[in-house]
Amino acid sequence: MRLLTHNMLSSNIKGVTNGFPLRIEVEKVVEKSVDFNPDFLKNMFAKIEYKALVEASRIMGYAELPDHAEPSMLESDDFLRKFHHALMELHLEEGTLVCPETGRRFPVNKGVPNMLLHEDEV
Amino acid sequence: MLQILSTKQLSTRFIHTGARILNKKEMAVRQASLGGVDVDLETKTNVEKLKRGIAEFYDESSGIWEDIWGDHMHHGFYDPNSTVSLSDHRAAQVRMIEEALKFASVPEDPMKKPKSIVDVGCGIGGSSQYLARKYGTECTGITLSPVQAERARALAAAQGLENKVSFEVADALNQPFPDGKFDLVWSMESGEHMPEKAKFVNELARVAAPGARIIIVTWCHRNLSSSEQSLNPDEKKLLDKICDAYYLPTWCSTDDYVKLLQPLSLQDIKAADWSEYVAPFWPAVIRSALTWKGITSLILSGWKTIKGAMVMPLMMKGYKKGLIKFAIITCRKPE
Numbered sequence: 001m002r003l004l005t006h007n008m009l010s011s012n013i014k015g016v017t018n019g020f021p022l023r024i025e026v027e028k029v030v031e032k033s034v035d036f037n038p039d040f041l042k043n044m045f046a047k048i049e050y051k052a053l054v055e056a057s058r059i060m061g062y063a064e065l066p067d068h069a070e071p072s073m074l075e076s077d078d079f080l081r082k083f084h085h086a087l088m089e090l091h092l093e094e095g096t097l098v099c100p101e102t103g104r105r106f107p108v109n110k111g112v113p114n115m116l117l118h119e120d121e122v
Numbered sequence: 123m124l125q126i127l128s129t130k131q132l133s134t135r136f137i138h139t140g141a142r143i144l145n146k147k148e149m150a151v152r153q154a155s156l157g158g159v160d161v162d163l164e165t166k167t168n169v170e171k172l173k174r175g176i177a178e179f180y181d182e183s184s185g186i187w188e189d190i191w192g193d194h195m196h197h198g199f200y201d202p203n204s205t206v207s208l209s210d211h212r213a214a215q216v217r218m219i220e221e222a223l224k225f226a227s228v229p230e231d232p233m234k235k236p237k238s239i240v241d242v243g244c245g246i247g248g249s250s251q252y253l254a255r256k257y258g259t260e261c262t263g264i265t266l267s268p269v270q271a272e273r274a275r276a277l278a279a280a281q282g283l284e285n286k287v288s289f290e291v292a293d294a295l296n297q298p299f300p301d302g303k304f305d306l307v308w309s310m311e312s313g314e315h316m317p318e319k320a321k322f323v324n325e326l327a328r329v330a331a332p333g334a335r336i337i338i339v340t341w342c343h344r345n346l347s348s349s350e351q352s353l354n355p356d357e358k359k360l361l362d363k364i365c366d367a368y369y370l371p372t373w374c375s376t377d378d379y380v381k382l383l384q385p386l387s388l389q390d391i392k393a394a395d396w397s398e399y400v401a402p403f404w405p406a407v408i409r410s411a412l413t414w415k416g417i418t419s420l421i422l423s424g425w426k427t428i429k430g431a432m433v434m435p436l437m438m439k440g441y442k443k444g445l446i447k448f449a450i451i452t453c454r455k456p457e
């Protein structure tokens with residue numbers, strides 16, 4: 001699961017008012033090289049929750065992404081590459097996503113999150 | 123919302139039309155399947171059983187399907203009354219995607235085309251890959267089957283699309299996404315698995331962003347006439363056999379889908395019957411199952427898959443009788 005995906009997942013357990021972002025518990029992170037595509041990144045920047053990405057990337061072991069970002073920073077190649085690395089190249093292969101309100105744990109196995117809810121959670 | 127009438131009230135109302143009277147239990151099942159009422163504990167347990175059945179069915183049979191048919195697990199779109207050979211089917215499956223996008227008027231203009239896509243009931247990711255490539259953007263797929271999700275991931279990676287498509291094990295009735303996330307909400311032949319149609323449709327609408335298109339391509343039963351409360355017993359018997367083998371809950375009609383979409387403030391609700399465009403599909407699937415490769419694969423795959431294969435002629439029968447319809451329903455969320 002890369003952080004672009006993590007940035008769109010939320011916990012929709014019954015009664016939860018804010019299930020985003022899910023807290024990450026790392027067991028295995030893999031770095032995968034992905035083609036650098038500035039246009040794609042610029043499009044994505046508008047759609048993602050940047051703060052959640054920064055927090056998540058730190059947990060995944062990458063501390064280079066600045067705490068805050070403005071759209072103007074997309075013109076900087078240096079920032080774009082850091083953004084690219086955090087968003088696209090860090091993969092959680094094994095670990096857990098944790099609901100910020102209930103503490104409910106959603107496993108991630110072989111890079112695939114399992115977000116199925118139990119009967120009493122819907 | 124349908125009212126549960128007593129048998130006496132129903133017999134008074136319908137005795138002259140000769141339409142079949144549903145008993146209380148059947149009415150409750152029909153209502154529950156549309157999802158318009160709170161479901162009781164028995165229904166909830168059945169839903170859990172159904173979801174497990176669906177996951178296991180696809181865990182078991184995805185491999186053999188992929189082996190013979192490739193990564194698109196949906197009908198092909200054919201010119202009516204055409205004769206097709208086995209090699210035409212993949213192109214027909216791709217055409218099905220394109221025709222559905224066209225029907226929904228999904229924009230191709232670089233400024234207006236979808237920038238985020240969800241594939242609800244993604245199988246092994248055939249549609250996800252195609253859509254991500256077509257629009258040059260990211261797509262995420264959800265499936266109840268962990269085997270499918272993992273296979274989808276591997277296939278996408280093999281095509282160099284790992285950075286554009288992702289897959290999660292998740293429930294279409296409780297999608298793990300915040301509201302308004304996706305510009306294109308895609309459900310290609312997964313609707314027939316959804317036990318609570320209202321909830322399914324509500325979730326599709328919830329995760330759709332302003333201006334997004336929602337596309338549902340699914341198996342329905344024929345629309346009921348105004349004097350009918352349900353299908354006739356023979357029709358129900360045929361569908362029940364199919365439901366059992368394919369892990370399908372009670373079917374609904376295309377009209378039912380339209381009625382469920384109407385209260386959700388969606389625009390341009392369109393529906394069509396595409397049954398004539400998919401006619402060559404089931405005969406082709408049956409033929410492929412009867413090849414040497416088909417038979418040996420079935421024997422090796424497991425009982426659920428074999429049962430599914432045995433029921434294929436019933437699908438053909440259902441289409442021929444005008445009972446089963448291949449439907450497309452699309453709409454747009456307002457800006």
